[in-house]
């Protein structure tokens with residue numbers, strides 16, 4: 001008998017009716033003769049509500065206590081879903097991350113999964129039960145509860161699929177699959193029948209929130225096939241699979257959009273060989289992740305440098321730079337926050353010249369200023385003013401012939 005891991009996100013379990021609907025969908029899979037491990041998120045916006053509750057107590061919540069409160073959201077969902085299944089006479093059992101054997105690093109708020117011991121899951125499956133696991137959480141070596149970072153239930157699901165050697169991992173959500181871009185921004189977005197792990201990894205990393213980047217990374221490393229589909233319909237979803245299983249390479253498969261970005265400018269740095277390494281060393285020692293970097297060296301005594309970081313690192317980045325001002329000897333450092341990143345992604349890009357040029361031309365036709373650019377074999381990203389961001393996604397979607405006539409279905 002095959003095993004499948006099914007994950008249901010926050011909207012899918014947003015209220016009791018929806019939880020009962022999810023229970024019926026699981027019952028159907030069980031009746032088809034499949035063993036099911038389920039991962040669930042907290043109901044609706046509960047994680048946000050728990051964060052806000054904590055913020056009413058203190059401006060600087062202790063990370064351990066924050067994880068303690070956040071994991072309760074998923075615990076409510078597992079208990080309700082397991083009970084809803086038992087009401088349908090489907091044997092089931094709910095497990096916290098710890099009970100399911102999920103071991104994580106000791107990094108509260110953003111822990112990586114180190115290992116999963118599926119002993120207890122196997123035992124329950126053998127007893128004919130559906131196993132319901134709380135997403136987004138695990139236990140550290142010191143037996144502390146840790147969370148995996150926002151959106152982390154996707155990662156729990158893929159990691160469990162690896163651990164129990166599932167046939168595939170199903171991500172059930174509030175849209176019918178992975179689209180050429182966020183269907184909430186472009187209703188004419190196209191549902192993709194399939195996409196490679198590499199393309200999906202770029203899409204997710206560059207802002208397509210439909211999947212957590214670490215979940216895709218894990219699936220790529222372990223060759224796990226993912227099916228993204230809707231919890232609310234039986235329409236075919238999107239398969240994420242190995243590139244060699246794909247029939248064709250798309251020049252541009254999708255457009256991603258991300259507003260979680262800040263542009264940092266450092267002015268007049270002395271033009272010496274070790275300046276750049278010293279600057280980025282100081283940021284790395286503070287665990288600040290730098291994304292795009294642009295350097296303008298005109299062969300003069302000083303040069304300017306721009307780079308991007310995520311919004312939550314903005315203040316820390318400026319603080320770190322200022323702390324090292326006496327060694328780095330720049331004249332000023334500041335950030336620009338009203339920017340967004342728009343990216344085009346496609347595995348066929350590397351063999352089709354002119355794709356980047358077409359992107360720049362399309363943006364310039366609409367008078368959209370490009371402030372930074374990065375490229376890889378399968379993507380081009382531009383930092384642009386945030387106010388023009390959504391329009392940029394729409395015009396690029398159309399310019400790369402991705403528009404369809406059918407309106408995408410999204411659940412509120």
Ligand code: ADP
Nearest residue numbers: 009010011173174178179181182184208209210
């Ligand atoms: P869940 O709660 O099920 O984990 P998320 O909100 O995390 O759901 O992810 C689903 C959302 O991802 C969709 O509602 C959609 O707005 C957004 N999204 C962004 N980019 C894409 C894309 N390319 N294809 C599909 N959905 C996308």
Ligand code: ASP
Nearest residue numbers: 041047136150151152153
């Ligand atoms: N509930 C968590 C969040 O909102 C984890 C998840 O839904 O994946 O981020």
Ligand code: MG
Nearest residue numbers: 009151209210
């Ligand atoms: Mg999600």
